[in-house]
Amino acid sequence: xxxxxxxxxxxxxxxxxxxxxxxxxxxxxxxxxxxxxxxxxxxxxxxxxxxxxxxxxxxxxxxxxxxxxxxxxxxxxxxxxxxxxxxxxxxxxxxxxxxxxxxxxxxxxxxxxxxxxxxxxxxxxxxxxxxxxxxxxxxxxxxxxxxxxxxxxxxxxxxxxxxxxxxxxxxxxxxxxxxxxxxxxxxxxxxxxxxxxxxxxxxxxxxxxxxxxxxxxxxxxxxxxxxxxxxxxxxxxxxxxxxxxxxxxxxxxxxxxxxxxxxxxxxxxxxxxxxxxxxxxxxxxxxxx
Amino acid sequence: xxxxxxxxxxxxxxxxxxxxxxxxxxxxxxxxxxxxxxxxxxxxxxxxxxxxxxxxxxxxxxxxxxxxxxxxxxxxxxxxxxxxxxxxxxxxxxxxxxxxxxxxxxxxxxxxxxxxxxxxxxxxxxxxxxxxxxxxxxxxxxxxxxxxxxxxxxxxxxxxxxxxxxxxxxxxxxxxxxxxx
Numbered sequence: 001x002x003x004x005x006x007x008x009x010x011x012x013x014x015x016x017x018x019x020x021x022x023x024x025x026x027x028x029x030x031x032x033x034x035x036x037x038x039x040x041x042x043x044x045x046x047x048x049x050x051x052x053x054x055x056x057x058x059x060x061x062x063x064x065x066x067x068x069x070x071x072x073x074x075x076x077x078x079x080x081x082x083x084x085x086x087x088x089x090x091x092x093x094x095x096x097x098x099x100x101x102x103x104x105x106x107x108x109x110x111x112x113x114x115x116x117x118x119x120x121x122x123x124x125x126x127x128x129x130x131x132x133x134x135x136x137x138x139x140x141x142x143x144x145x146x147x148x149x150x151x152x153x154x155x156x157x158x159x160x161x162x163x164x165x166x167x168x169x170x171x172x173x174x175x176x177x178x179x180x181x182x183x184x185x186x187x188x189x190x191x192x193x194x195x196x197x198x199x200x201x202x203x204x205x206x207x208x209x210x211x212x213x214x215x216x217x218x219x220x221x222x223x224x225x226x227x228x229x230x231x232x233x234x235x236x237x238x239x240x241x242x243x244x245x246x247x248x249x250x251x252x253x254x255x256x257x258x259x260x261x262x263x264x265x266x267x268x269x270x271x272x273x274x275x276x277x278x279x280x281x282x283x284x285x286x287x288x289x
Numbered sequence: 290x291x292x293x294x295x296x297x298x299x300x301x302x303x304x305x306x307x308x309x310x311x312x313x314x315x316x317x318x319x320x321x322x323x324x325x326x327x328x329x330x331x332x333x334x335x336x337x338x339x340x341x342x343x344x345x346x347x348x349x350x351x352x353x354x355x356x357x358x359x360x361x362x363x364x365x366x367x368x369x370x371x372x373x374x375x376x377x378x379x380x381x382x383x384x385x386x387x388x389x390x391x392x393x394x395x396x397x398x399x400x401x402x403x404x405x406x407x408x409x410x411x412x413x414x415x416x417x418x419x420x421x422x423x424x425x426x427x428x429x430x431x432x433x434x435x436x437x438x439x440x441x442x443x444x445x446x447x448x449x450x451x452x453x454x455x456x457x458x459x460x461x462x463x464x465x466x467x468x469x470x
Contacts, residue, residue, distance in 0.1 A: 003360055007393035071392050115453035229318040231331040231349050232356050233394055 004234060011071040018065050022058050025100070029054055032103030046099055054098020060091040074160065076236070077227050078244035084173055085248060088147075089256040092177035093185050093263075101188035136183040136193055136201055143180035144208055146172050151212055153223050160226040180205065184264055195268045199261045206257040213250025217243050319349075325414065325421030328362075329353050332412055333395075334427065341405040342432045347397040348385055348412055362416030364396040371407035371426065379403050385412075405431045 029051070037045045064070060064086040073080035105113055105120075119126040132138065149155055150169055159169040184191050184198040193201050222228050222238045232238075321332040331349040346366045350359040364385040385398035402408065408429055413422040 003358065004356075004394070007358070010393045011391060013391045109454070112450065112454040115456050118456070119453065226318070231319065231322070231329075231351070233349070233351075233358060235356055 008068050008072060011068045013066050013071050015066060018062070022062055025104075026055070026058055028107040029098070029100050029103045030107075032106035032108075035106045036103060046103065050098050052098075053094050054100055057091050057094030057096075057098060060086055060094060064091060075230050075233060077224065077241045078248055081245035081248045082252075085252055085256065087170070087174050088177040089253060089260070092174065093181045093260060096178065096181050096185040096187045097263075099187055133179060134182040134186070134192075139176075139179040139182055140201065140204060143176040144205060146176040147205070147208060147212070151216075153225070157225045160224075185267075195265075198264045198268065202257050202261055202264075206254055209253035209257070210250050213246045213248075213253060215246070217246030217250060219246075320427060321410075321412075321423055321425040323423040323425075324353050325412075325423045327353055327418035328359060328414055328416070328421045329355075330412060330414065330421065330423050332410070332423065332425070334410075339402055339408070339427055339429045340432045341402050341429055343399060344402045344429075345397055345399045346385060346410070346412075347390065347392075347395040348414075349395050350414055350416065352418065358394045359414075359416050359418065362396070362414050364398075365411075365413045366398045366400075367411040367413075368400070368402065369409050369411075370404070371409055402429050405429050 033046060033051055064083045069079050069083050069086070073083045105116055108116060118124060120130075121127060133142075150159065150173065159165045183193045184201055186192070191198065216223065219242065222242055224242075227238050227241060236244075318337075319331040320334045320337060321330070323330055329351045331351075333347045333349075335345040335347070348364050348366070350362050350364065351357060352359060366381075366383055366385050368381040370379050381400050381402075383398045383400050385396035387393055387396055390397040406429060407426060409424060409426050411422065411424045414420065
């Protein structure tokens with residue numbers, strides 16, 4: 001094995017804030033999931049496949065941020081692109097398929113659970129705000145705009161390196177991805193879009209990814225200053241790196257959207273989304289208390 | 290697992306996270322990039338530009354004119370204040386190694402920069418191809434609260450949780466007493 005490949009495979013970032021966040025998310029989910037199974041006696045419990053989706057989503061976040069993909073993302077555009085694709089198109093929908101909000105709620109101490117439960121009742125302003133920002137039109141528009149804006153070279157270059165702007169970029173990518181997936185795979189309750197409408201909902205971001213990916217792939221010169229200034233550690237030119245990243249976005253993104261369409265179709269076909277009740281529904285209110 | 294143990298564990302992990310020293314992620318534009326003898330040296334500082342307090346200096350050592358990184362090199366990092374009167378008391382000399390670095394291609398050293406102001410940094414490399422050294426100046430700024438926003442964010446989150454918890458508890462008590470909320 002070449003020293004460069006060996007160094008790549010051994011380059012893991014044990015960023016404590018991310019590890020603590022992932023650990024807390026998994027710990028709370030596990031406690032809540034078990035309580036739901038025990039106290040709900042199957043009435044509001046989540047099926048095991050949803051728990052596995054959640055675990056897979058957390059693992060994907062870990063791989064995207066902590067593995068060599070994340071560590072070398074500052075040196076290679078195609079790895080940074082892979083990181084974003086993993087967060088937006090793999091981690092976000094998997095986490096939401098795990099329906100984590102009810103288990104998290106159930107993991108909380110009684111007083112805190114009751115307080116959060118009140119925020120989520122249908123007439124509470126917090127719940128109304130959530131209902132508004134998770135409407136399909138709004139969620140879709142915000143996500144499309146976020147992806148487009150961050151690929152403008154001036155903004156992309158501003159965000160590179162370990163800076164506050166880079167953190168903002170990741171938070172907005174991931175945050176708007178979670179918003180985007182909410183109408184078709186909500187973390188609680190039933191999807192507001194199902195069947196053909198849900199599949200059509202995925203078309204605009206898929207087209208945006210193809211368009212941006214093609215523009216990046218076929219650009220005759222490097223688009224982003226960042227990758228011209230960082231040292232080259234592999235025999236991959238700046239332009240080749242850029243072309244690879246365009247292909248990751250274009251082809252990789254399209255394949256993942258296609259896979260998501262198949263999953264949504266199967267969910268719709270099997271009517272799986274009826275397995276948990278809406279927050280605010282009588283049975284959920286009873287469980288939250 | 291009892292809830293208290295879990296909460297203590299979470300709090301402990303959170304505190305460890307807040308106390309963690311700075312850790313470089315090599316994506317920044319190098320602070321210095323020079324050919325020194327048989328080597329191309331790329332030097333990064335984290336934070337960039339450096340600030341008074343903990344600073345990590347990472348060095349990528351490559352064969353000059355290639356992308357091949359050099360293993361088994363000895364890398365010494367020095368920092369001396371530009372102000373002559375402070376040189377004797379504040380000069381820093383430390384070895385950068387690959388132990389504990391995130392990106393295993395880099396050599397890194399972490400030290401505490403005692404004061405803001407102009408500093409002269411030096412990186413000296415001795416390795417299988419010979420020796421080389423670079424020197425450059427940096428302006429270290431004062432550390433501000435915004436350099437470590439995590440405690441502020443964590444504090445804000447804890448405050449929100451406390452308020453929601455308190456309101457939830459008082460809501461339940463009111464409900465138990467039968468008074469309208």
